[in-house]
Amino acid sequence: MPLVAAAARAVGNDPALWQWAALLHRALDDNVAAVAAFERAARLNPNDARIAHGQALAALDLGRPATALFDRARRLAPSDGDILLGIAHARHADGDLVGAIAGLDALLVQHPGWLPGHHLAAHLRWLAGDRAGFTASLERALLAVPRDQGLWHALILLLLQAEAHERVLDAIRRGRAAAGPQLFFDANEAAAAAELGDIATADRIFAAIGEIDDMPFTVRRVRHLLRSGRIEQAAALAERWTRRPDANLIWPYAGLAWRLLGDPRWQWLEGDERLVGILDIGGALPSLDALADCLRGLHGDRQEQLDQSVRGGTQTRGVLFARAEPQIRALRAAIVEAVTAHIAQLPPHDAAHPLLGAPRPRAIRFSGSWSVRLGAQGHHSSHIHPAGWLSSAFYAALPSLEQRGAQPAGWLALGVPEPALGLELPPTRLIEPKPGRLVLFPSTMWHGTIPFDRGERLTVAFDVAPGLAEEG
Structure with a gap:
């Protein structure tokens, strides 16, 4: 960042250098500087679509129109x-959820195979409270192109996210009739x-399927x-898959199996108090x-999101730590210091462990915050x-x-464990929330979390990214 920023200032009139400075600022959650650098790049090259797009994204991250x-x-x-x-996200952020959905629908009528558009339209419909019709754009597209396997794939995965398993089976039956037999249909059935x-x-x-090279x-x-x-x-199968790059998906299940079996490897995986x-x-x-008041103003949605764990509440959009409000900047700075201290006291490096085997970051980076x-x-x-690598809960108001x-x-x-697994396992640890408390795990x-009777519980959560390989 310092090298690119210095080069941009020294050359002065190179839009690409200002664009790169803006991208780096944005990657570091410094969107005030990112917006300023994008504005400079846009003045120097007003016809560059990527610069214009970056400028819009940085402004959206900041919470600006x-x-x-x-x-x-x-x-x-x-x-x-x-x-x-991005236009749909910006309309949603402006409070025009109906307009965001309508704009996507108009595009999807013209381009029924545009899968990212269907995905966002479904998520926005869910936020609007349309539990029955949240996949409407996909159903409409499948009437036009019923043999499109990508559309069936998207529909089934969205229904799985919604835990609408009867609807999944119905979609699979219809998909086979329209597009023929597919391994994807069998696996999801x-x-x-x-x-x-x-x-x-x-x-x-x-x-009948056997073992295939697919983590999900x-x-x-x-x-x-x-x-x-x-x-x-379950333990034997999970163990075989823990050496893959995407093993974070399987480790939680290996841990459950070991715990149920009384296998001491559970203690190695999760039992160390550090x-x-x-x-x-x-x-x-x-x-x-003041932080709690600031956070309340960011909860514009009235429904929980489709693919999140929230029940009976709302979650903010976008990257929280990319915003410029002084209360959030102060919180981010305090969290960086606390996370740094927590990482410093972790047990020694263990190449086989999902947390301890990852490179430890020299500079704290976040892979999500909300x-x-x-x-x-x-x-x-x-x-x-x-x-994620490390996850969290910070309590702003209780x-x-x-x-x-x-x-x-x-x-x-x-x-x-997730209730749908039907496993009778008690908590390994219960932690009392207190205002100003940060929990890392x-x-x-x-x-x-355990439901509470009434009142308001306002939290911040984030995932810390592991270090880069060269930092290890």
């Missing part, structure tokens, strides 16, 4: 799908049957084995009340963050003790 900037980028590159998606508890059907289809399919098979009580088989950090950092912030606001009976269903109900209402529960560790 960005629809006009995306419209300008679209005039420079009318068929750029990423820009078209097995998954849906397993999630519905139809053990015999799932067994038959999983056996293997996770579905392990889930089925766990749910049907074949713990040793893996979980509890840090009270409220004193490092100017005002928790806020969650829960109301009465709100909670997080138990889940994992396979794209219901009173009276509002929460009997302990441990509202507490963070670690080690409880491995991203592969199951975590959720």
